[in-house]
Amino acid sequence: MTRLATFLVAAMVWLTSGDAPLAEPALLLDGRAEIADSGGGDVTWTLGLSRPVPWRLWMADGPPRVIVELTGVDLQGEVELNTTSVSVVERVKTGAETTELRAILREPLAVLSAEMQTLDDGTARLNVNLQPATADGFRAALETADAGGVPEPLVVAIDPGHGGRDPGAEFGGLKEADLVLGFAHRLRDALNSEPRINAVLTRETDAFLTLDARLTRAREAGAEVLISLHADTLEDTNAASGIVIYRLAAEARAAANERLTTRHASNDRLTDVDLSGVEDEISLALLTLSRAKTVPQARDLSEKLVGAYRGAGLVMNSRPERTGAFTVLKAADIPSLLIELGFLSTDEDLKRLTSENWQVETAQATRDALLLWMEERRLAE
Ligand SMILES: [Zn+2]
Structure with a gap:
């Protein structure tokens, strides 16, 4: 066995190994946690955090309270109270990674809006706006929340690029197909450790899959989002580094629609969506609507991923968000992103990509971004 082969075997063993260390917890920023009157009886709850984290918000009765659950946060420090509407804020650790802040209300309030913002410096701020409610209004809000019950988990399709007779990029004997498959398994496990996510892989093994088959598998699983994983390589070694996230470009969309028309006209197979038996004009209209x-949604997730990766201190490319015309991004019905995890042809990237720590941190940051994205979508629904 050559040295390289030994390295590869070793790499594959830890790429698929289990228990991963947890990322450093996010911190509550000093003096930036407050519940305060904001005029007209409205109350604003703000929490400054060292990075964006997954969160949930709900209300409960007995005593009436607003609960914010944060994941992966070290909640030292106090929440300052500058309102008479809240009597006290309790802090309860509810799981290995989850903590609840429970604001006990003196009078009924209803949630007007709630949002986790990522700031330019990589820190985050949760803003919750509350407004006075009648006792009936408060009970109605509770009942609506109860009726919703536990939401269905977000189904995420993880698509490890290439595989089988298509090894993808190769550098120094390392195949892109193997690297992204190892990371995909780790990402799936990190996502599935969170009950609010159900992650599936489009390929489990080193097998060749057409792009159609990848999208079909994602659809069969009921995927609400598709993340295709790749690693780049350049002829110039060390010419570029860091993570790049691609989404479908507006121009690519137009081009895809045009190509669709052409393909349809020539009775060719459609690569991105099955519109057989549907009139061309209608199908194009549907496709445009769907996109x-x-x-x-894909752009929003891309922004949240960049925020989470920056927050976790991961190395990003100088142009981390890009648009492209990759076929795998063209599913009209599923928001899709393609992540180039780094450049195999760059020494530092190669070191990172094959390091367990980097893989764990990247997987956890991806999970956090998906949770944030999901939470905001569900609040907006
Ligand atoms: Zn690739």
């Missing part, structure tokens, strides 16, 4: 929804 009008999924493209902004």
Whole structure:
């Protein structure tokens, strides 16, 4: 066995090994946690955090309270109270990674809006706006929340690029197909450790899959989002580094629609969506409508991923968010992103990509971004 082969075997063993260390917890920023009157009886709850984290918000009765659950946060420090509407804020650790802040209310309040913002410096701020409610209004809000019950988990399709007779990029004997498959397994496990996510892989093994088959598998699993994993390589070694996230470009969308028309006219197979038996004009209109929804969702997730990766201190490319015309991004019905995890041809990237720590941190940051994305979508629904 050559030295390289030994390295590869070793790499594959830890790429698929179990228990991963947890990422450093996010911190509550000093003096930036407050519940305060904001005029007209409204109350604003702000929490400054060292990075964006997954969160949930709900209300409960007995005593009436607003609960914010944060994941992966070290909650030292106090929440300052500058309102008479809240009597006290309790802090309860509810799981290995989850903590609840429970604001006990003196009078009924209802949630007007709630949002986790990522700031330019990589820190985050949770803003919750509350407004006075009648006792009936408060009970109605509780009942609506109860009726919703436990939400269905977000189904995420993870697509490890290449495989089988298509090894993808190769560098120094390392195949892109193997690297992304190892990371995909780790990412799936990190996502599935969170009950609110159900992650599936489009390929489990080193097998060749067409792009159609990848999208079909994602659809069969009921995927609400598709993340395709790749690693780049450049002829110039060390010419570029860091993570790049691609989404479908507006121009690519137009081009895809055009190509669709051409393909359809020539009875060719469609690569991205099955519209057989549907009139061309209608199908194009549907496709455009569908993309009008999924493209902004993909852009929003891309922004959240960049925020989470930066927050976790991961190395990003100088142009981390890009648009491209990759076929795997063209599913009109599923928001899709393609992540180039780094450049195999760059020494530092190669070291990172094959390091367990980097893989764990990247997987956890990806999970956090998906949770944030999901929470905001569900609040907006
Ligand atoms: Zn690739």
